[in-house]
Amino acid sequence: MPRWGMVIDLKRCIGCNACTVACKQENTTPDGILWTKVVSEEIGIYPNVTRAYIPLICNHCEDAPCERVCPTKATYHTDDGIVLVDEKKCIGCGACVTACPYKNRIKLHKEQLQRGLFKIGVLTPFEKQGYPRFVAGTALKCTFCHERVANGLDPACVVTCPTEARVFGNLDDPSSKVRRLIQARKGYQPLSHLNTRPKVFYVE
């Protein structure tokens, strides 16, 4: 059984957000919901200044605080290490939203499903075919595109990335590209001191 993980190459990332949009497209996430995004931060004082682009995504932590606090076990780990939510079990208590130190859990409100992406209360055929997966009032999260992965495909954000800043693979396979990248370029995990053991690594 693989243990899926991702390496994000900050040197390659140009902050274009193709990943952000590809995710919205793949998952029909409602208005205001971003399962991945890129934030930017200006660093330095003119003229010695630069801007960092940092893609953010659910880290699918081995020891996921969102899973730990979930009172109904709606948040769970799949056998291949992906953290998912069973919306039938989710009671929308929001504990996961509070617990996630990375702010990657988000609650879906009915209004977001109703107003539609164009914010005029009209749902496009694209939204209509995609929204049945969502239950208002439950907490959502990135699924590592588990269905694509089950079909042998990389996640949507990975395949679209023009600079190949995202690499997806099996963290348990020493010859996988993710493992080699982590080793060669000293990959690190976000907020590693919290011991959540993220399966998303960053290299610079």
Next chain:
Amino acid sequence: MKDRPVQNSVKPGRWVPSTCKMCLHSCSTLVHVTEEGVVNKVEGNPTNPSNNGKLCPKGNCAIMRLYDPHRIKTPLKRTKPRKGPNDDPGWVPISWDEAFEIVARELKKTLEEDPRKLLPAINDFQKLFLWAWPAAFGGNANYFTVVGTYCGGGYHPMNGIVHSTFAAANDYDYCEYWINAGGGDGFSSHLHVASQNYYMAKARVERGMRVIQVEPRLSIGGAKADEWIPIKPATDRHFALGLCHVIVRERLYDVEFLKRDTNAVYLVGPDGYFVRRGSDGKVLVWDPVDNKAKAWDDPTIKDFALEGSYQVEGVKARPAFQVFKDILKDATPEKVSSITDIPASTIERIATEFAKAAKIGATIKVEGRTLPLRPAAFNYYRGAQGHKYGSMTNHAFKLVNMLVGNIDAPGGHIGVTLDDQTEDAGHVWPGEDGMLKPMPHQLHPEIPFAYPPNTTHLMDYFPLGVDPGHLNNLTLFEPEKFGFDFYPDTMLICHSNPLWNMNGNQERYFEIMRRMRFIVAIDILFNESNVWADVILPTLDTLESWNMTMIEPPNTEGMCLRQPVINPLYDCKSEEEIFWEISERIGILDQWNEIVNFVCGFYKKPELMLQPGKKYTDRDIAERKGLLWNGKPLEWYMKHGHSVTKRQPKKWYRPWEGMRLHFYIEYILQRRDELKRKMEEAKVPFRNEWYWDDYQALPDMRLDPVHSEPPEYDMYAITFKDVQVNFSENLSIPWIDDIVHKDPVHMGILINTGTARKKGIEEGDLIQVISPYGKLTGLARLTEGVHPQTVAISNAITKWVDFHSVIRPGGGNFNRLLPADLKNTDANSGQMETVAKVKVVKLRSRPENAAEVLKQYRFVS
């Protein structure tokens, strides 16, 4: 239920290969359609070596255009005659038949009265042949838009002269030292973004290519570069000349290249022209071994002099290189530093690093050819080149490259064609005196001189330029002065937003629109311009229509098919159907077919030629373009999606081998003097006001007029786009809104923190940017990433529409800050100045209701 997939790309359905149209370029896509017939995913097609299966954020948004509820769903007719930016047109749906009847009646009237009375703004870049439709309309050559000019008025003709191409790019495969000046290649904008970002990242990360970004604002490229060099706006040419100064002074240039592959050795006389032998008119060079002048092709030449001054044919003559060297005396790093704000030591260092990285003398074998390897190149685009002296500016950038011999060399700076049309077509031709034939007109054939003028934007007087559409803002208000014997009263807008894209006075543009007897617009969504129309004809979406194209692919070539993936959602038609129908109804069908044969190159394979009396569809044209490229039928393209391959090295690298490149552009002087003579003969009344000094065979250090605005305008204003919004208008897309309006650089007017503090401006304050020509208002966003004397304004905050639920109107349009006059237009290239001199005024502290407050300032000019 549980087994039914929830992710779009794995739901039951089919994948259709097609082509993206979210910008003007053409990335190959795979489009997923569900069993129920809903388009639910667009991905890159990995078989295309241009975009390699990737898509930029815009390409990921195609579905949001298709299903935009605001799409124009049926032909519309205006019922309220009052026209203004806030006036309700009172649209009512009409049938196609009625729409065609009205449009044909009105256009026919214009055609019969005087075809020059039509102002066209046709800007569908993926159907470039449509731009030529006005030519079928009685030879109309007007241009009411600045697409092509704003970003590349100076750029395209200079590429045409130097490379015989439309665009240019550095060579991603071998370059090791890449200077990006005022352009986003490889990071945020320009050619085939998803493709070039891919190749750039590979070069940077896998080969360690060094990137130096020179620009007033820290763009994405600046942020990712090894070094960001902030520069004062509109001084890019001076920076380039500073680099040339150091390269020449330190003798770091490629002597062999200059002597063998350029006209830098041709002798220039005191009149600026080459010195020609009296007996046969051949251009002379100086042989320093035999110590005498010889014809450029004399087989006894032992060496070519690059430097010195000689008495030849009774005049004092200098090799073109020496002429440039003399100009460069004025371009010391200290002087350049005082103009650009770049430290002299930085100019010295970059010039030296660049020339050394070019590895002059190195060679590489590509497909059996031994070629110079020059892995250092200077790339640039709109921001750097878009100035009054656009032609000279572009020339200066080319000269940086020429000095190190990297033109069209592996690793160097390479010409990019617009569209080769056929797989085996070349794009270079021999010109006079051993030189490459200059091809400045890459978009349409030259418009012949005429007085009275036949075009409202004076294209009759730009023998080297790209259409300066903004001059409509000048000429239509002084028609007597410019000698017009007609006045336009009809407009055709097709996938264009001229009121947004053109520079110049807002009220004048509104007035031009009001003066039109009839406006027809062909588009998919409303925009600031087409809402002035009398009739709107709605077009199909990319995912509902056919096309075949490949626009400006840097390192690839081929054709990309767009095919319908679903039936049309609404009562819309393809552009082809619309234009052919109108052509038939107004009686210009045969002329139009002939023009398409010429523009699309169908005459090269006579069996593909359109026949008189016949109408053609989008599918017909797509099919022919595919057959023209590689002889493959449409069915082949429908299966494969494209015929794109890596660009053939024989076309990509030095296709002009054996010809000399224009280091010194005597051709500009020839065309200047020809124009001068014609203007004199025709006694053109404004001939003495024409800016004859703009035509130079070599660039020099003069300052663009923008720097001489009154001193109270103490700052510069620039505009910019990033990858999310470049080369198209996508602010109506919710997903683009998601990413643009979360990015601080697109959320206000960028002003340097230190400067803002000095002016008492805090983050979020409402500020007004005032130029001598116009104003715009916005919220101050303080940043360290902008030159202290510069405010930078994202294209994303300059919309003023109210009729789309996603578009956020801003506090005015950047282009209103710019003049539209001859003084700030390059008489040579048509390029307008794209930098404004401004003052920045604080209006009030952080307003809570910013959107409302901005609204009241929107039409302040």
